[in-house]
Amino acid sequence: MWTYGSIAFFGVLGCWARFAQTNLVQAVYGRDFPYATMSINIMGSFIMGFLFVETLERLTLAPSLRTGILTGFIGGYTTFSTFEMETLLLAEGGEALKAALYMVLSVGLGFIAAFGGAYIARNL
Numbered sequence: 119m120w121t122y123g124s125i126a127f128f129g130v131l132g133c134w135a136r137f138a139q140t141n142l143v144q145a146v147y148g149r150d151f152p153y154a155t156m157s158i159n160i161m162g163s164f165i166m167g168f169l170f171v172e173t174l175e176r177l178t179l180a181p182s183l184r185t186g187i188l189t190g191f192i193g194g195y196t197t198f199s200t201f202e203m204e205t206l207l208l209a210e211g212g213e214a215l216k217a218a219l220y221m222v223l224s225v226g227l228g229f230i231a232a233f234g235g236a237y238i239a240r241n242l
Contacts, residue, residue: 163231
């Protein structure tokens with residue numbers, strides 16, 4: 119039961135973080151390109167890579183707390199389904215180049231961020 123409570127608690131925090139970052143990024147960069155979702159996906163990939171390794175190899179956390187952070191917070195914070203929908207809308211709106219660029223940057227930079235987070239966690 120602790121695991122479900124932990125996921126719910128951290129999930130709320132992740133959703134709030136996502137909402138705040140979306141508002142901030144859109145206020146700074148506008149809405150003509152899905153910068154907010156892309157930045158969330160890249161940051162979320164980094165955080166996932168870092169915390170996954172840290173909590174597996176270095177930090178001892180209760181399993182319910184680890185699951186709450188990784189599944190709840192990161193799950194509430196990242197936005198893969200939104201990424202897919204925004205890609206579809208760009209493509210359907212005649213912005214195939216933007217859709218392709220968005221996919222390549224999000225997946226490529228997300229992988230690099232996850233790798234970087236894991237690398238840093240292993241080499242601190």
